[in-house]
Amino acid sequence: MASAEGQVIEKVETYAVSGRTGPELYASIGARGPLLAGKVRSIAHTSFRLTWQRDYQQRGTACVLASAKPKLVLTTVLPKATGPLEEPVRGNWQRFVEGVTAHEKVHGTYIRELVKEIEKATIGLAVENDPGCRKIREKMQPILGEISRAERRKSRDFDAVEMNDGGAVHQLVLQLVNGG
Numbered sequence: 001m002a003s004a005e006g007q008v009i010e011k012v013e014t015y016a017v018s019g020r021t022g023p024e025l026y027a028s029i030g031a032r033g034p035l036l037a038g039k040v041r042s043i044a045h046t047s048f049r050l051t052w053q054r055d056y057q058q059r060g061t062a063c064v065l066a067s068a069k070p071k072l073v074l075t076t077v078l079p080k081a082t083g084p085l086e087e088p089v090r091g092n093w094q095r096f097v098e099g100v101t102a103h104e105k106v107h108g109t110y111i112r113e114l115v116k117e118i119e120k121a122t123i124g125l126a127v128e129n130d131p132g133c134r135k136i137r138e139k140m141q142p143i144l145g146e147i148s149r150a151e152r153r154k155s156r157d158f159d160a161v162e163m164n165d166g167g168a169v170h171q172l173v174l175q176l177v178n179g180g
Contacts, residue, residue: 007071015078044101044104055067055068061129063136068118068123088179099172
């Protein structure tokens with residue numbers, strides 16, 4: 001989707017899981033799921049790459065960020081069963097994947113909100129006595145850092161609720177493994 005503000009590209013990648021039962025499928029997820037921080041396997045994951053076309057302008061002795069167009073690439077990695085599944089496992093698997101996909105869409109929404117927060121906080125930012133537009137970039141770094149930390153906190157808090165006992169993702173796992 002392209003817009004006047006920038007561009008958003010959404011990608012969905014899958015990884016293969018095998019098994020004929022809910023427990024076998026879930027064990028395969030545990031063995032093959034995406035690695036987070038190179039350490040912990042997860043069921044699914046949404047990541048992003050964000051680049052900007054920024055227009056810094058000299059206005060007198062000040063440097064102003066006149067505009068910034070983001071290019072956001074959202075990549076969601078989801079499990080995909082490699083073999084045919086029989087009922088009731090097929091229905092349980094479908095509900096599981098739909099629920100995990102919905103969970104990951106929330107992470108995508110948080111990332112889109114991050115982009116909007118960056119735009120709101122930086123477009124129009126001006127730094128006096130900045131003839132080479134270097135100071136403005138330095139001034140932006142702590143702003144960008146705080147916005148990024150806030151998004152990560154929000155995402156972690158969401159995961160904590162969803163994956164906690166009784167949370168939506170926890171319930172999806174239980175329904176898959178126990179045959180719901």
